[in-house]
Amino acid sequence: MKTIGFVGTGAITEAMVQGLLTGPKHVSAIHLSPRNADIAARLAARFDNVTVAADNQAVVDRSNIVVLAIRPQIAEDVIRGLRFRDGQSIVSVVATMERQSLLDWIQADISLVQAIPLPFVADRRGATAVYPPDPEIAALFDALGTAVQCESRKEYDLLAAASAMMSTFFGVMEFTTDWLEKNGLDRSKGRAYIAPLFESLAQRANEGSGHSFHALSEEFATKGGLNEQVLSDFEERGGRAAIVSALDRVFARIEGRSGNAERDGSP
Incomplete structure (x- = not known):
């Protein structure tokens, strides 16, 4: 050693x-x-x-x-x-x-x-x-x-950009818990439910089953069901675009291109 x-x-x-x-x-x-x-x-x-x-x-x-x-x-x-x-x-x-x-x-x-x-x-x-x-x-x-x-350095920088999603992960949990509390659920109960839910989803994704994230998303989005409705609203109201834009901007910052990105109007 x-x-x-x-x-x-x-x-x-x-x-x-x-x-x-x-x-x-x-x-x-x-x-x-x-x-x-x-x-x-x-x-x-x-x-x-x-x-x-x-x-x-x-x-x-x-x-x-x-x-x-x-x-x-x-x-x-x-x-x-x-x-x-x-x-x-x-x-x-x-x-x-x-x-x-x-x-x-x-x-x-x-x-x-x-x-x-x-x-x-x-x-x-x-x-x-x-x-x-x-x-x-x-x-x-x-x-x-x-x-x-x-x-390559680009692969490394891309993963560095992806790691910037950590706070957003917890942010989604916080937003959901806020919504539950606003609608009458005790905050401690909301947290006790949401944290294990997200942990279980992460474990499912990490099982090494070979399923893509897209396949897992479809698996949990029953046709016409509640999960499909939330995912559809998220994408149609700009959720995916916001994440892509944020990742583009943080990647530009990591690569030292943030100034150029701001000047030319790119994300």
Whole structure:
């Protein structure tokens, strides 16, 4: 098992460490940046094989795999100040960061993989987009749920855009619960019904039955039934168009095209 170091100790670092060390351990030791002292101390107290390094350079020096988990605004200053070893494996979870910029700042002959881990990795659930394909790093994220290896930067950016649907997912649940409450149902009962309903639907989609989402939608939309009516209203009143437009805009932002999209009137 490898030794992993985290430069940056925020929410995603905490989730990854919990996922890697809870239950069967998938790494031999983890070294943490001291930057967020509270999170670092909490993880070190919980897990015997977690240590808080004196500084970021000590994290790099002691680790086979280094995870860059820092804010984009400070990424250049932090990374340029570190010395990496040739042959070292680097995983960047820095959002919306250009690959070439990272390589220019690292200035070593390293293996660089970009990834988008989500908070669910703490429970070894969910999927993580990885680019470019890398068996070692894919195995790491498979241990934390499922790794989706992308063959191109565009594939990776598209999945990053899709992950922006998370808040909308919960928003739909909130809108539905609001409607139930407005029509006389106790809010706690609405939540107790809606959350398991959506969880069951997600499980059905994830069963690996080979059914497309469209096929599942048709399965649950009985001809002339209530589900078909809501889906029809959603599409006819612009629901699908709104989602497509939102995804187009967030994809343009990820690719650095947001300014052009606003000027030429495209979504």
